[in-house]
Amino acid sequence: MMNNLPRVRALRSNKSEVPTRIWTRLFAVLAILSAAWGLALAPQAFAQLRIDVTEGNVDPMPIAIPDFKGPDGAVSKIGADIARVVRADLARSGLFKAIDPKAFLDVRAGVDSEPVFADWRAISAQALVLGKVEVAANNRLTAEFYLWDIVAGKLVNLVESSAQEGLSIGTPSSENWRKIAHNIADTVYARITGDKGYFDTRIVLVSESGPRTQIRKRLTIMDQDGANPSPLPVPGDLVLTPRFSPSGQQITYLSLSGGKPRVYLLNIETGRQEILGNFKMSYAPRFSPDGRLLVMSVDHDGNSEIHLFNLQTRENTRITNDPGIDTSPSFSPDGKRIVFNSDRSGSSQLFVMEADGSAIERISSGDGRYSTPVWSPRGDLVAFTKQLNGRFYIGVMSPDGKDERLLTEGYLVEGPDWAPNGRVIIFFREDGPGAGPKLWSIDLRGRNLQIVPTGGNSSDPNWSPLP
């Protein structure tokens, strides 16, 4: 499954290019590499074409993305599919408005000449992505694209993204062209917002089926936009709370298989799975940021405590010791601290401790009951579920408990998790009694509430890291 990943590679030489264009190309390649390696971009270079995702009230930037052109009908079809997915990705972020291609005036625009800026300004486009697709003799799919700043009337970027061998043109359902499209969307998002994109990622979730009293819960993995859903071959009819490892290669989850709740580990590539440790009942697993530990709850005769499980030594260490419920632990991205919920002070509240269990401090202070805290990958916030007066809320607060903000509420909203850039939260929501849960996403401003397409009742979403 992972053998055919596209890679950003050095651009091939093009003798017709003027030097400034070559410089721009190199810069673009550096930019995408920087994004991939987590280095900061240089936003001042694109001051005119910029969205600040932290601003409270931003109108989506109108962006035009015509179908990518191809040398023949079959390849042009892939080019159209790629452009459609780029449009969808950027629009779903809530930061862009993808202009309907039917409105385009400059219909001849392509990669070989400058666009007619006036035609794009006439339809209020601020940015324009032009691209083409080629399939080499070795069946390698290549997409090449330019990002134009329509307001300034200049070329911003050009990046080539390509797939390795293995794409069959006759099967555009292959994941390769989609991955290229997500890479392009990530590049545009990163260039304009200064944040990493999150489109070339996956989501693991629980698919629910059957009547409530005989419900079946199985794991499904899919692209972040809902494409390529695939069941994960995990036995048992009640499989819960899947979480990606930092490498994205493994998933830890809870299975009630055989009537015994236990934490399991699945290698996505090999399909190998194992039960972890000789625990009693164990649940609520998550990886440490370095992937070496799992943090989880273990039942001690009705008292849940938090344990660390070392995946190399198989050692498990109890790090809390309190008669209250201690569960839903989540590491800070630097691995130094753990946030969890506990009812040790009465109702369920959020607490932060050092990763060895010392220095426990309560951070939540508002009315209601707090649970399922998840530390942002940026480290700056903790997302949580809150219950108050019979309603459920998804909110965020600083790790010191300050600046609580409730982003959304409902009959049932639960189980937030973060996009890998820390700007979007995914969770599950049930709209009323018996309605069945669906996945939704919302941005940090509490805007852009969107259903995540899953094709059925779904819960417990977990967003993969960046590839």
Added chain:
Amino acid sequence: MRLHFRLAVLAAAAALAAACQSTPEPVAAPAPPPAPPPVVAAPPAPPPAPVVVERTGPLPGSVQDFAINVGDRVYFGYDQYDLTTEARDTLRRQASWLNAYPGTRVRVAGNCDERGTRDYNLALGARRAQAAKDFLVSLGVSGDRVETVSYGKERAIDPRSNAEGWAVNRNSHTEITSGAAIG
């Protein structure tokens, strides 16, 4: 109730002896016992046939006996795990039964309604199961015979998403895992 089963005991004795050696799968929620069929009068003609005894309820010592005549679930308040008076009464009957059938083993599973988050409810269910187990042990049931588990909010028995359904789904369920009579 017990009078109803007096006649059944003889007929079931052999089956009971056999069942005590085996570890039957637990049976799903039993249906109410059927109405007793009318007694068929034996014909007066010689030779006299052996008396056919019709069983009129669950076999004593069986999973159904435990579920119907004892009560295999006790119920809890919202976000609570302390035992109500009713729950204690049911658990007293469970303890008597378990003490009467010392070859049986049970799994006590804690369950929660859907108005809590997943991990928290797993923890809360574990508390409920432990509260029930502790009470059984206090009444003389050996702790070795009582396994506990929590299913959190994952195993609703009432499909209703309202106060009545939630009250039913907040329970601990004592399931006979081995040693029961097959009936």
